[in-house]
Amino acid sequence: MPLAAHIKERPAYFHRFDALWTPSVLILDPNGEERYRIEGYLPVDEFRAQLEMGLARVAFMSKDFADAERRYAAILDRYANTKAAPEALYWKGVSHYKATNDHTVLGELPGMFRQQYPDSIWAMKTAAWEH
Amino acid sequence: MKVHWRKGADAALAEAKTNKKPLLMDFSAAPA
Numbered sequence: 001m002p003l004a005a006h007i008k009e010r011p012a013y014f015h016r017f018d019a020l021w022t023p024s025v026l027i028l029d030p031n032g033e034e035r036y037r038i039e040g041y042l043p044v045d046e047f048r049a050q051l052e053m054g055l056a057r058v059a060f061m062s063k064d065f066a067d068a069e070r071r072y073a074a075i076l077d078r079y080a081n082t083k084a085a086p087e088a089l090y091w092k093g094v095s096h097y098k099a100t101n102d103h104t105v106l107g108e109l110p111g112m113f114r115q116q117y118p119d120s121i122w123a124m125k126t127a128a129w130e131h
Numbered sequence: 132m133k134v135h136w137r138k139g140a141d142a143a144l145a146e147a148k149t150n151k152k153p154l155l156m157d158f159s160a161a162p163a
Contacts, residue, residue, distance in 0.1 A: 001152050003143040004136040007160040013140055019158040026156040032144045035153075051155070058153045 027054030035061050049079035053088065060091065065099035086120035089113070093126075107131050 005013040007022065017026060017034070027036040036054030038047070056071035072092035076085055089112065096105045110130040113123035137143040140156075147154040 001143060001147050001150070002134055002136050002155045002157065003140060004138060005140070005156060005158045007158070010138070010140075013156075014158060016140070017156060017158070022158055022160040024158040026158070028144075028147070028154040028156065030147050030151045030153060032148070032154070054155075055153060 025051070025054075027051070027058060029058045029062060033061075045079060046082050046084070049075055049082040049084035049088075052079070053084050056088070056091065060095060060098075063098075065095045069095035069099055086113070086117040086122040089117065090122040090125060 005017075005019070007014060013019070019026070021039050023039070023041060025038040026034050029035050036050075036057045038050045038054070042050065052071065052075045056068050056075065059065075059071055060068035069092055072088045072095060075088040076092065079085060079088075090109070093105050093109045097103060106126070106129040109126040110123070113120065113126050117123055136157075137146070143154055146152075
């Protein structure tokens, strides 16, 4: 569900939702909790990937880990060449672990990052899971 | 596909809660 807040029409919303820069896109869960924020302009594919990351985050934070895993996998499938992809790979693995309690997926991540996104900060975050 | 942009935050938040849907808020200062 989209809501438009232009600074000339709805200045109070900027204060209410802590929007200090434009463009800003906030993704809130159904209970009104902010779960993701995109600030600044992006190329179309990067922006679409970020929107999908926001929806995946909503699923993750509502503990619907199976849905979150599906969403992160879809991001990897559709937006593999975007900057969102390494983060999606990380959270896909975490979501799988949270959904199944199968920790072996975490141990596989460092190798996957070495092959696909070795320079990503998300690669560093998986290094501790190296066997 | 035409997007139905809501304008009021309180109504949109209530609608999101009722329909169990996420809410996307677009903050802009771009000229119309």
